[in-house]
Amino acid sequence: MEPAADEIAIESPAHFRLYKSGRIERLNRPPVLPAGLDEATGVTSKDVVLDPETGLSVRLYLPKVGQEPSKKLPVLVFFHGGGFMLESAGSATYHTYVNPLAAAAGVLVVSVCYRLAPEHPLPAAYEDSWAALQWAASARDEWIAEHGDVARLFLAGDSAGANIVHDMLLRASGNGGPSIEGAIMLHPWFGGSTLIEGESEVAAAITAGLWVYACPDAVGGVDDPRMNPLAPGAPSLEKLGCARMLVCAGNKDGLYARGRAYYEAVAASAWPGDVAWHESDGEEHVFFLPKPECENAKQLMDRVVAFIAGA
Template sequence: SKAQDKHLLRSPRTAMDADADTVVFEAPAHFRFYKSGRIERLHRPPILPAGDDEATGVTSKDVVLDADTGLSVRLYLPKLQEPSTKLLVLVYFHGGSFLIESADSSTYHNYVNALAAAAGVLAVSVDYRLAPEHPLPAAYDDSWAALQWAALAQDEWIREHGDTARLFLAGDSAGGNIVHNVLIRASFQPAPRVEGAILLHPWFGGNTFLEGEVEAKAKDMAMIWEFACPGAVGGADDPRMNPMAPGAPGMENLRCERMLVCAGEKDWLAARDRAYYAAVTTSAWRGSVSRGGVAWIESEGEGHVFFLKKPDCARAKELMARVVAFIAGA
């Protein structure tokens, strides 16, 4: 009865209930973990609708790929001077520690919209499932499925305007981690040819601290990783988080022709990103050497994913220009 429900609502909580609501970790302004496994998302940027962007001339739309899982993508089609023009297809994976953010948030809608306009690409921004409600490998599986969907041109925009023979992958932070893992997976499962990959401040970690890493920050990142991926083997040395861990697939397994690795000089991930770049350059992977192989850019004086927070600053414009040049093959 309503009276009973009211009584239950007023009943004192048990010690077990109170214990479940104990905060075990907090990333200020981002998220809070509770002992129960619950997450409180503190970072909630506005959600922007798809549609026409007058400033850039880019048109966007949302497409549901799997109604059961909720997997969807947001497509971005830049203004075409000639309707018959075929654009390369860029699949983008957003960041957010696998825990927050989305393809339709203002953060990523604005960035991918600007990238599609600047590079003249048909972009596919993946709205993968988030942990802890959907622990990893859900995000990896969704991203893989979205790549396969894009490559098969199962949408009219891609069929009419996309050149699926020219596929690129890009992602920032956790999304950069996804790019690496998708490229590794492509060496073990049938996959479309990927011409280029762009890793923007990719999130990698490890149990052994690197020179230049802040130990406390690295420990926090390891905790966040294990919260997102409770089945991680070896904690932060799980090969999906630490590509250089013992037993991880070698870099020669990366399935793309060209790669651009980007870092911020003041980023807490800078040491890991430098180590990743070094591991690729010294491995048997050479990509298409005649077209650049693997390239590196480090943004002086800038922190983690600064280009999302201040896209109009000089370094962000410099980074965007470098990404556009890489896509163009320059």
């Protein structure tokens, strides 16, 4: 199709322009920051390519070793958000979030740089994330082998990254995957063809529209179990492969109702783990990324740190 004849399907002026042909223009992209020492937090990061053919890579974050250099750190595998179409592990958006997270929680973070849709439709991001999770759990990297405790493995992600966390938990339980202590769902991105109580029509329409381009082969459209874990026929939530879970949302977020419904469904299921809820009053979707210094963002960080510590 000639570019001039290509029509815009969905546009977010500050983020992207998606065309009906499946072409995407990524607008106002945050810069990719180099790995290395972060002076503000004392965290050191490095990039590791896991698959040269696909380009799958991860960025590892190692907090400053304290007075107990032999003490092993929990390992947290982080999946960035961006609707499966935007951002990266090295983008300023996530590099400036993960550095303080690693320092505050005292965790070795493996931030996954998965392939993006629509150039690489789903399940590419899920497959990349699963490969990265298995790699992290194997402790083949020298940082993880020396400083990480893979017996204390955590998953975390925001928005589409939290959606990936859900997929990883199901895979971990059904594929002889690694044992995962805890999962942190930050403003998870889920949807469905039928509105649920409190759900915004606009948010539901945006989710459905983006999902078509992120996962064009989805069975059931937006009711594909990967986007709608509560759809009829979706894998049982009792199969979630972790011992503890924290679900977080902002009550002004268009995705709030779906996140709350997911939390309630997990709590009501036969899953034997413990699930907790954290709500940020008056906040919108992933507010903690652009406003890390606001009081609600600090409270959310404190809650995540406490969860990892076992509280």
